[in-house]
Amino acid sequence: MNTLTPHSSPHKLWILIQFELSKFFSTSKGLWSIILFVVLWGLSLSYLINDAATTVYDPSFRAFISGLLGGHRVGGWFAWPLAQLAVCWLIVLYLFPMLVIFTSNDMFTTDKHNKTLRFLLIRASREQIFFSRILSHLIIIFIFALVAVVSCLVVTIINQPDQWLTALTNSGYILTNVIIISAPFTALMALVSLAANSAKQAGIIAMLLLTLANLLVIMLTNYIPSLAVLSYVIPGVQLSDMIAQHGAATFSLSAIPIIQTLVLLALGNYWLKRSQL
Numbered sequence: 001m002n003t004l005t006p007h008s009s010p011h012k013l014w015i016l017i018q019f020e021l022s023k024f025f026s027t028s029k030g031l032w033s034i035i036l037f038v039v040l041w042g043l044s045l046s047y048l049i050n051d052a053a054t055t056v057y058d059p060s061f062r063a064f065i066s067g068l069l070g071g072h073r074v075g076g077w078f079a080w081p082l083a084q085l086a087v088c089w090l091i092v093l094y095l096f097p098m099l100v101i102f103t104s105n106d107m108f109t110t111d112k113h114n115k116t117l118r119f120l121l122i123r124a125s126r127e128q129i130f131f132s133r134i135l136s137h138l139i140i141i142f143i144f145a146l147v148a149v150v151s152c153l154v155v156t157i158i159n160q161p162d163q164w165l166t167a168l169t170n171s172g173y174i175l176t177n178v179i180i181i182s183a184p185f186t187a188l189m190a191l192v193s194l195a196a197n198s199a200k201q202a203g204i205i206a207m208l209l210l211t212l213a214n215l216l217v218i219m220l221t222n223y224i225p226s227l228a229v230l231s232y233v234i235p236g237v238q239l240s241d242m243i244a245q246h247g248a249a250t251f252s253l254s255a256i257p258i259i260q261t262l263v264l265l266a267l268g269n270y271w272l273k274r275s276q277l
Contacts (some may be wrong), residue, residue, distance in 0.1 A: 013128055
């Protein structure tokens with residue numbers, strides 16, 4: 001941190017990002033995050049994605065998925081040009097938001113209580129600290145997503161080498177979407193970790209907020225259907241509808257998580273500015 005200078009804001013931001021990345025990957029929390037991801041994705045790759053070509057086109061499997069997710073969503077999902085990528089798409093939609101909550105629940109809590117943030121404020125502004133944490137955790141998610149998508153791409157090309165260009169293009173769509181859908185959850189964890197007293201508490205609060213917010217919207221909508229619009233403030237509200245999208249159409253709902261991210265970032269940045277560190 002001694003390399004920071006008063007006149008190098010981009011340099012400060014990069015140093016802070018490096019500091020956060022090195023801290024994450026050198027701690028037990030980071031190690032457990034890597035282990036959790038490797039296990040979950042390894043199982044998905046071995047037992048779901050690798051056998052997707054035979055499973056996805058099985059009539060009984062289609063009937064099961066149609067009943068589980070709804071025919072209007074599954075129709076679009078079955079339109080994916082490659083079965084392996086279709087399964088990959090379904091998994092990442094729900095795996096990565098949960099991964100964000102697990103990996104980012106200590107974004108500020110520990111540093112807030114051991115006074116590390118006070119030390120950082122000597123060298124950088126609160127805005128630089130806040131946004132460096134957001135960017136560093138998005139980079140972490142990008143690394144995980146890159147490993148997931150590239151491994152899925154390799155399996156797809158091995159199974160269907162003549163479709164390598166289609167696989168490569170659609171893998172790019174999936175990778176980009178993972179970052180977009182993960183962004184509001186990352187911003188939410190920044191806000192929650194500023195309010196929580198521990199990383200565990202931050203994770204619990206985030207899960208409760210998401211669950212209770214969804215339940216509240218469902219209850220209100222039963223009485224006043226027009227209040228269904230309130231669901232758009234909840235991160236992940238668009239995920240079930242994204243199942244029906246494939247190819248470039250997967251970006252059709254991107255405005256929702258982007259707006260959510262901007263709002264949550266503004267709230268988190270304001271909270272940090274007003275906090276007593």
